[in-house]
Amino acid sequence: MSGLILKLAAGEKVVINGALLENGDKPSSLRIADANARVLRCRDALRPDEVNTPVKQVYYAIQLLITGDLEEDNVLPALFREIDSLEDVFRGIDPQAIPQLRQMLRRGNHYSALCHMRNLVELEAELFRHAHLKNAMTEPQQAKVA
Secondary structure, three states, X not given: OOOEEEEEOOOOEEEEOOEEEEOOOOOEEEEEOOOOOOEEEHHXXXXXXXXXXXXXXXXXXXXXXXXXXXXXXXXXXXXXXXXXXXXXXXXXXXXXXXXXXXXXXXXXXXXHHHHHHHHHXXXXXXXXXXXXXXXXXXXXXXXXXX
């Protein structure tokens, strides 16, 4: 049988169709047979105070789709506009990243989209680090007086 297989650590929490579940004292595996189940590992969730970049805003919106806090019909048009604005940034790094994300969301594969977004969050962080270093190198250095 196919389905999503979650390997859970002892005490790990996961949200499935809006219900918070906590694994027992031992590691275990859980097979989600329903292809329409909304699954979110709590360790993958962003807290609202962590949503401070454009990519994290998209990630968080997908997270809220998974938990059922946002409805697909209401949020997808705005979400696709946000995703479109990211395309120019990521086209040179990974030309398929944004088109793949759009496909996943159009098919309703929110968990796959969230997993895909983790890579984009890491890439965005690297871009910000690079930009910060570049700015630090081009800023004029002022003499420090003791």
